[in-house]
Amino acid sequence: MSSLPIGDYALLSDRHSAALVSSDGSIDWLCMPRFDSPSIFAAILDDNAGHWSIRPAGEFRVRREYVEGSMVLRTLFHTGGGILELRDALILGDAQDPHRLGEHAPHMLARTVTCTRGSVSAELLFRPRPEYGLVAPVLTAVDGGITAAGGASRLTLSSTVPLEVGGGAARAQFDLHAGESAYFALQHAALGAPVPPVRPGAAVRAAVDDTTTGWQDWSAQHQAYQGRARDLVHHSGRVLQALSYQPTGAIVAAVTTSLPEQVGGARNWDYRYSWVRDASMTMQALWVAACPDEAHEFFDFMATAAACSYTNRPLQIMFGIGGEHDLSERTLPHLSGWRGSKPVRVGNGAWTQPQLDTYGELLDAAAQLRDQVGSLDSPTRNFLVGLADAAAARWRQPDNGIWEVRGEPRHFVHSKVMCWVALDRAVALADWLHADGHVEAWTAAAQEIRDAVLTQGWNEALGSFTQSFGASNLDATALLLPIVGFLPPDDPRVLSTIDAVRERLTDARGLVHRYHTTAGVDGLEGQEGTFLLCTFWLAQALALAGRTDEGAEVFERAVGYVNDVGLLAEEIDSATGEQLGNFPQAFSHIGLVNAAWALHQAEHVGTFH
Template sequence: MSTRPIGDHALLSDCRSAALVTSDGSVDWLCFPRFDSPAVFARLLDEDAGHWSIRPAGPAEATRRYLEDSLVLETTFRNQDGTVVLLDALALGGRERGHSLGASSPGVLLREVTCVEGSVPLEMTYAPRPEFGLVHPLMEPVRGGLVARGGAHVLTLSAPVDLTVSDSTARAAVTLRAGQRLCLALQASWGWAPEPPRRHPWRVHRRLKDTVAGWRSWSRLHTGYRGPWQEQVGQSGRVLRALTFSPTGAIVAAATTSLPESVGGERNWDYRYTWIRDTSFTLQALATATCELEEASFFSFLARAAATELDRGVDLQIMYGVGGERDLSERLLPHLDGWRGSAPVRVGNDAWRQRQIDVYGELLDAAWQLYGDAGRLDRLTRSFLVGVAETAARRWQEPDQSLWEVRGPSRHYVHSKLMCWVALDRAVALAPTLGATGRVAEWERTRERIRAEILARGWSERVGAFTQTFETDDLDASVLMMPLVGFLPGDDPRVRATVEAVAAHLTDARGLVHRYHSADGLPGGEGTFLLCTFWLAHALALAGRGGPARKAFETAASYANDVGLLAEEVDSVTGEPIGNFPQAFSHIGLINAARAIRDTGG
């Protein structure tokens, strides 16, 4: 089984697909040509599921960073004989700049090793295992590299070194001396397409430089945030861009599947899809990072993907594939052991079948953020958004599975009702833009009914806080959203009491927040959620409690790894990152909380 810590990985992206690289130079995760494609390297989930490592032979000290304002990874290895620098990147299209990142589809992994002092012997192991390790390809050495055939793709490795091949694995040993450079590239092509040419070393070097320039050009356009934690906000903005499928504007929740919510547990889900529930907070984060075009692209993708005739009684689907696909049926990969034995490994996500009535609020809140100032919407989008509001007004009294996608019985979740209130509140504000001023009076009446129900049935006198579901005493961190969406002001006594209750009863000894402690229909437990801790910081800032807000923020942010990436959760026992990685929602929470603390003078 794979035992490498989740936080030991760094992300590479070409804004279409993603790779994860360990601190000792091994690519242990790579999906071509899309984020949700079957993995070519999946050692992250099973030791025998493929990897590509380059490292010094023998012990070496390793340090790493991203080159400034980019997602090109630099790993420096030092041993007693000398120093080498490894650069890794997923290539951007040639001369792509600014908002065009990922506009073309190069699908090339670039690796360059340079000896900067002394003499360092290197060893390389290349073991591609397409389709999550099911395929052990046939390998053929060719001039300038190696071709691997098997399954749907042909993998072409450009490597100007002598390779030995055995059991679908290629190995090489080479010594670099000061000033010498080794350039390598891996490209995937369809099995029926012409083979791509091997890439000469100077072309690899040039593409690396061009990819650095591409990322830096994008970063220069997104430097609008000024305030505390500016570097972390900037890095989080790049992570969101890296998790964007550029052809459509979809943003995946994470780059991975089946990294567990507890070590050895079975809460292992595929997060390589796009969720409506993330929409409004994603747009806030993109606005903070001045990503206006990304905001519009993301909303347009969701509006297209979600568009349907809601008056037929169907639910609004909660999630989509990066191309807008709806059927995300879940299946198991029993041949994989899972990270640290955390099985099963899943691809697909059956949460797409769930009812979550909160999504109406997230979608309309996003539309309000983008088009609330008399922005222009096409006729079909206006009609669809009116249908979203009408459906929220009609279905808000129904139980659902909540934003946490509980796999137990449907219940009346307070957060779901809250977001139906948001749906109608934003629909009222958008009515002139939607051409729906005639519906305002009815929407306002239903909005006030929802508000009254939440205040009466969502509040527990015994607990002294708003709770997870109507007329219960269970706490849930999602109620921290009340001041964040404007349902109640941050300094309302009931909000303050709820914030204190969450801090007292859902926070662990490290200061990190659990989602809830109630039963959810699944065995085992889970770690603390970084998003929920950022929500706590955000709510504290809105309550005028700047000191505790900063403390909560810095506690959550301290769990970023050495290159600034955040996982979904933190193990309450060991303190190590767990869950899918890197997690978009964690980085979204960081950006939004930083802005809130800045804007409230915290």
């Protein structure tokens, strides 16, 4: 059973696929050739599901970091005899254009090992188990490495040290003295494709160097933010770039599946897909931490993937990274799960849920891009107009809400507010959309929604907006009312709601629950941790309300949970302070960027733009 803390891992990405590396040098998660492909290594979910470790043979201390401006990981092992440096990278490919980072990625994971002082004995264990641990491939020694055949994958492991093959694994023990290095590269190809070539050490070293330069060039040309938490914001921008799928511009919610919201619990979901709900917040974060190119690519993906889905049924809430619509969910009973948290799921059944907030997310994203996009083609205009019309027609319907409850649909306040956002933005964009004839109907529907939210979504006894109409439970999404412009940030009802969230949804660590998971409220058993995104919303709402010192305190408390390489999962365990949930979580890094920007604006400009 895998037991390492989730926060023990670091991320590698070539913008096609991703790997997670533990602090002791083990690749415990790798999917190729796409983020959502079946895993090659999945020890993070089950000890028998494959890993690839490189580490000193004896005792050691570890310090690690990303090479500055990059997503190339540098791990330093300090031993009694010397220091071993391990560099890990998913290779971006040749001739990197910073505007098309990873376009030519060769689906290669490279690892370089150098003794920088003294002498170190090192050991390697390579144990691939493709298809989530179901396949034990046949390993064959070849000149310069080994090949692995079995299932739908063909793998080649290049090595500059001799490898011993046996028992479904390859092993090596080797000594390095100061200035000496060893080089390794794992390459993937589909069954039927040519077997990847064995790479000599010089080629592996050059590939890692080129990948480092590629990330650094992208950072230099795409990141200009100079405000609060500059280094964290820039790093979060690189994380979002690392979570994006280069061929389409999709951004995955996380690179993992089934890392739980409660240790031993069943709230375990596959997050390797792209959610419409992320659109407007992602757009804002990309503006701050990256550049308009990335924002435009993500919007184009969403508009293209969703274009046909709103006509006969509600807009689909999520898509595969290639634009796929069918994300049917299944369980993998042979995997024990992280710390025994079962079931392990692939696919995500929420794709069939109605969620009305998606209309507002896409139209708000379009509004943020208007000045950069220029004129729209007719299909995109018609699509956006159709979204606004659908929001006007469907806002009275119950739905499953932003949190994808698996109980009965309800009249969630946030869903209604985002329908208002859809109509508010559509009215503002009417000339751009060639939709002046719709403005009167859109305006009337927006006013109806506003009236309903202010009367049915407000609970006078609680002094707060609630989770759903007529309810008495709170939801952190109420913090978004001033952020999306539904009410002014200094409106007494907004200020009272902020205080209610702080009083009733904040734990002893000062972090915010999205809501209280009392029995039956979301159709699921078990509890969950506090949500980092919701905590960043609180910091952002406080900044907008002019309570900047309080917002800064909340922000600093939340960013205090980044791991040693600046990564955040979805949640924090209130009891232990450990990170929980899928990792790294785009929403958490998006929340960090947007809260930092709001605080910077409040501190230095006085308003939030």
